[in-house]
Amino acid sequence: MQRSRWPAALAVAVVAVVVGASCGRSGSSASKSPTSTSSTGAVARSRLDAGDFGDLKKVCGPKPAAMKLTASDTGVTDHSIQVSTVADPGFAGRPGLNQEFFDTAEAFTKWCNSRGGINGRTIDLKLRDAKLSEYQQRVIEACAEHDFMMVGGGAVLDDGGQKERLACGLPTVAGFVVTTKAAAADLTAQPIPNNPFEAVGGEFVALKAMFPGSEKSVGVLSADIPTTQIEAKKYGEVMKSLGFTTVYDGTYNTLGESTWRPFAEAIKNAGVKGLVYVGEPVNLAKVMQALAEVGYKLEWARADVNHYDQQYLVEGGTAVDGTYIRSSFYPFLDPKQAERNPATHDYRQLMEQFKPGGKIAYLGVQGLSSWLLFATAARDCGARVTRDCVYAKAKAPTHWTGGGLHAPSDVAANSTSTCFALLKTVGGAFVLQDVKANEGIYRCDPSTVFKLTGDYGTGEKCPNPAYATDPKPSKCAPR
Numbered sequence: 001m002q003r004s005r006w007p008a009a010l011a012v013a014v015v016a017v018v019v020g021a022s023c024g025r026s027g028s029s030a031s032k033s034p035t036s037t038s039s040t041g042a043v044a045r046s047r048l049d050a051g052d053f054g055d056l057k058k059v060c061g062p063k064p065a066a067m068k069l070t071a072s073d074t075g076v077t078d079h080s081i082q083v084s085t086v087a088d089p090g091f092a093g094r095p096g097l098n099q100e101f102f103d104t105a106e107a108f109t110k111w112c113n114s115r116g117g118i119n120g121r122t123i124d125l126k127l128r129d130a131k132l133s134e135y136q137q138r139v140i141e142a143c144a145e146h147d148f149m150m151v152g153g154g155a156v157l158d159d160g161g162q163k164e165r166l167a168c169g170l171p172t173v174a175g176f177v178v179t180t181k182a183a184a185a186d187l188t189a190q191p192i193p194n195n196p197f198e199a200v201g202g203e204f205v206a207l208k209a210m211f212p213g214s215e216k217s218v219g220v221l222s223a224d225i226p227t228t229q230i231e232a233k234k235y236g237e238v239m240k241s242l243g244f245t246t247v248y249d250g251t252y253n254t255l256g257e258s259t260w261r262p263f264a265e266a267i268k269n270a271g272v273k274g275l276v277y278v279g280e281p282v283n284l285a286k287v288m289q290a291l292a293e294v295g296y297k298l299e300w301a302r303a304d305v306n307h308y309d310q311q312y313l314v315e316g317g318t319a320v321d322g323t324y325i326r327s328s329f330y331p332f333l334d335p336k337q338a339e340r341n342p343a344t345h346d347y348r349q350l351m352e353q354f355k356p357g358g359k360i361a362y363l364g365v366q367g368l369s370s371w372l373l374f375a376t377a378a379r380d381c382g383a384r385v386t387r388d389c390v391y392a393k394a395k396a397p398t399h400w401t402g403g404g405l406h407a408p409s410d411v412a413a414n415s416t417s418t419c420f421a422l423l424k425t426v427g428g429a430f431v432l433q434d435v436k437a438n439e440g441i442y443r444c445d446p447s448t449v450f451k452l453t454g455d456y457g458t459g460e461k462c463p464n465p466a467y468a469t470d471p472k473p474s475k476c477a478p479r
Helices: 008-022 039-049 099-114 135-144 162-167 202-210 226-241 261-269 281-293 310-320 342-354 362-380 387-394
Strands: 080-087 122-129 149-151 198-200 218-223 246-252 274-278 300-303 323-327 419-426 429-432 449-451
Touching: 039 342, 080 099, 080 135, 080 362, 099 122, 099 342, 099 362, 122 135, 135 162, 149 362, 149 387, 198 226, 202 226, 202 300, 202 323, 202 419, 218 226, 218 261, 226 246, 226 274, 226 449, 246 261, 261 281, 274 281, 281 300, 281 310, 310 419, 342 362, 362 387
Parallel strands: 080 122, 080 149, 218 246, 218 274, 274 300, 300 323
Antiparallel strands: 198 449, 323 419, 419 429
């Protein structure tokens, strides 16, 4: 199959896999932010007006009086920093794919520049549309046009272009990564790491405790493409180590099925008590409806965080009740719930003020964490903003939360987060579950992260061997 001819449903399915691994989603529906008149809205605006975000202070602001700015590196002048964001909204088969990356990038940069930029340097944003099949071309453009870094984006087909990116020493603070070649590549900082050699199993531990015995009758249903199959294989490793027994293992056509009843009958006949699903929300909604039609009720269904989407509830109705979704982010779809967490409320206020009508979606909030990581790193480099300095500081945090947007992650070690929250679909809503939280709404437990033993590929490496002993962007590309 030619990459330039990937059908829309296939692209969405691949993004769904990204979600499972890196806690993002394609954003098939947008949640609009109503104008807030509450006191929390005023407080959020006050924080944003001060250049603060959540618990991060002075993310953006004017140049300190004593600071002298000069052109200090590729893409950096005495008054601006040229940064790019990549996404796939121009893909003809699925217009708007990952548009939330662009919307968030525009909102963040407009806000930051309105506060004075980063120590007085404004962000010159370049939106680079990979259109699904043109990621390599966008990377080549970013190198040729002297982008300082790539920030807060991601592309479905991100294996192409990694060699070119490293050849010009272009770092990325990624919104998401898909392939192992990208996820384990040099010059890659991830605020919510997607380590391809680890898997989180917190939801499996929780479900086993909540539904004793159900782990002996588990079904797995995934799309019939390599990316989803690899993700299902990783979950299989986790479940096996926890004593789960798979009694049904099915695959479905990524483009959808004319009828889902045969899948429902097979799941029923196998006596499946818990279903592990890898794919996109609409198809799971149809599976759950088919199960209801054949009179079969699962004890639980487990889905990736792309199912934290109002569309899943609309498509499935009451049939999707009992779906459990692991998340690393504080819930943001419900404005009233978002108000309870300052950073989450700031996110909605940021979008409302600086990108009205922009998409409120999982990849959007994940991309925002990338922008905050980049901006605070650049801020801390002071007057001399260089790739070496900013990348080193962006890779340094061991307890990064994006100002409180999400559970803590170890960016420095590129480790899968040990923390998770669990959402359940109940009566047309996503309801937080009791997971014996020990850090905010999250359960943080190192024993829920599993080292994988399967062969999942390798990451792209810098062309200059000197990088291995002196890991700085300036050492990556041969000079």
